[in-house]
Amino acid sequence: MDFSTKKQLHIAVFPWLAYGHIAPFLHVSQFLAQKGHRIYYLSTPKNISRLPVLPPNLRSNISFIPLSLPHVDGLPPGVESTSELPIQKVPFLKKAHDKLETQLAEFLRRSPQVKLIIHDFCPYWLVHVATQLGISLVFFSILSASTNAFFRSPSDMLGKTRRSAEDFTVVPVWMDYPNNIAFKLHEWASHQECEDTISDLERVETILLNCKILAVRSCYELEPEALSVLSKIHQIPVVPLGLLPPSLSGIEDEGDENWEALKKWLDSKQDKSVFYVALGSEVCLSRELMHELAYGIEKSELPFIWVVRKPPFVEAEQSVEDMIPPGFEERVSDRGLIV
Structure with missing residues (x-):
């Protein structure tokens, strides 16, 4: 064919x-x-x-x-x-x-x-x-x-x-x-x-x-x-068929204020020192597992960027902040970004 x-x-x-x-x-x-x-x-x-x-x-x-x-x-x-x-x-x-x-x-x-x-x-x-x-x-x-x-x-x-x-x-x-x-x-x-x-x-x-x-x-x-x-x-x-990565055509990062701040933060780190944590659109962990993931990130003591998404099926009164352990952001603020 x-x-x-x-x-x-x-x-x-x-x-x-x-x-x-x-x-x-x-x-x-x-x-x-x-x-x-x-x-x-x-x-x-x-x-x-x-x-x-x-x-x-x-x-x-x-x-x-x-x-x-x-x-x-x-x-x-x-x-x-x-x-x-x-x-x-x-x-x-x-x-x-x-x-x-x-x-x-x-x-x-x-x-x-x-x-x-x-x-x-x-x-x-x-x-x-x-x-x-x-x-x-x-x-x-x-x-x-x-x-x-x-x-x-x-x-x-x-x-x-x-x-x-x-x-x-x-x-x-x-x-x-x-x-x-x-x-x-x-x-x-x-x-x-x-x-x-x-x-x-x-x-x-x-x-x-x-x-x-x-x-x-x-x-x-x-x-x-x-x-x-x-x-x-x-x-x-x-x-x-190849790996089929997403197309980058039409994406304009220069005008994105969030990207500018992120780029400035990344430029302040050593090469190959930052790890990126994102579970995509399909994997939705429970709050308990998200907390375990946070503790692992914290114990690594490495610079990181962590993308946190609220699962669409959790209770309406729960917020994205509920997915992160209390005090986590303060403890890692000097070396990590949570998006």
Whole structure:
């Protein structure tokens, strides 16, 4: 499947409902649109509204198709992404996401020109829909090649050789190069909290056994051994798409007073002496864990910048300041910044 072909392809793009997935899928959409292909980016209205404005030269080649997220008991009203939920409620979002099958199938039936869909790990049901409509599947995993190799071998998927949590705490035999990639037991237990009755591994197994291409967020310069393993164990084309960093075009730091103060503070520190702490838009720690993180930062005695965000699902009366231990800011004011 040659994306560089001069013939225009009509491609549907369908990411999971998490901004860490939505943004990379948009980067891929923009790249394909630059090559002249016609892109139909499908997500829920709230997630589409969060996306940056497209450059003028790409607007004619990318259409955003809103899908209304169905109601599921247990999912708070208005929630459309993982960043709005504690991890224990993510299974309800997966159930709602599965109910998008009807709307997505209807869009594809109305769009016979679409012969390719680039999708995420969650919609195992796409296999049935795509088979009916003669559409090829491209699975784009935003995870590294190493992580993909750790999770998924056809022999493991079919034979179910890993059955217990402890089985995931050792490096699998098919990763035949020096590495120490494995879960800690508590990490695997935490991961299980966001599992639906249909596990993530079951979803991906179905997809991997039926997709035409596996695209991964990686590159040969970073993970040559893992990419080689992926090609060997899946026997389908594995396409590394690069690391897909956010675009810096259009960002103007010079006029930002906050950036000026931050730059002045950074310039006062020695090179490579400051560490940066930020958990992004998806990871929301409890107040207790945030306090533990603060104590660790304090004990390091290193200069730091810490970005603190109030989880959207905590009680309204709690403030960002509640996430930081009493007296912490005063004790570290001479060597750290809290944003």
